[in-house]
Amino acid sequence: MHVMITGANRGIGAGLAAAYADRGDQVTGTSRRGGDLARLDVTDPTQHRDLAASLEGRAVDLLVCNAGVYLDKGHAIETGYDAALWAETFAANVTGVFLTVQAILPELERSEQPKIAIISSQMASQTHAPGGSYIYRASKAAALNLGRNLATDLRPRGIAVGIYHPGWVRTDMGGGSASIGTEDSVRGLMARFDELNMQTTGTFLTWDGQPHDF
Secondary structure, eight states: OEEEESSTTSHHHHHHHHHHHHHTOEEEEEESSOTTSEEOOTTOHHHHHHHHHHTTTOOOSEEEEOOOOOOOTTOOTTTOOOHHHHHHHHIIIIIHHHHHHHHHHHHHTTSSSOEEEEEOOGGGOSSSOOOOOHHHHHHHHHHHHHHHHHHHHHGGGTOEEEEEEOOSBSSTTTOTTOSBOHHHHHHHHHHHHHHOOTTTTTOEEETTSOBOOO
């Protein structure tokens, strides 16, 4: 199986890339800086085109849209959340997901059982709304909505789409007080991706397989 993972240079993305490689799958991991990984700033359409061209027609069986930013952590409603952060966050967390899917769609259609996994968050839920982190929450809610609509439009092409909450994970983004380690999240997410099919397309699940409130 050929797996493509955006944002594979750290955290959950790096954990997924390592685990798939250990399992014997082919992995194309990306990062903004490139280096040992394929270079991809998910906000840059030119880099998306270059990445797609570098695949030279090779099928992608699983596309994991993991790259994202959390720039408004700890902001106060009176003084924070400036307009530039809204634009930067949505460019990465929402537009970046769409551009990735759009660029890799031909390679997904070459797979016999193509799948797209979009990493959203419990912070996308409108049912659970404890306040704060307005930009990040709004961007992850938009990514959830994007995934649900992609599932509808890509169903006739046989491409399954799943949206996932990876857990509150001890990473640079999640912080040291988070509830689970990267290994637990990665193991659970891989099981969810393996289960994803055309009967479950469009679902929003937690890393451990529980349906999440929208």
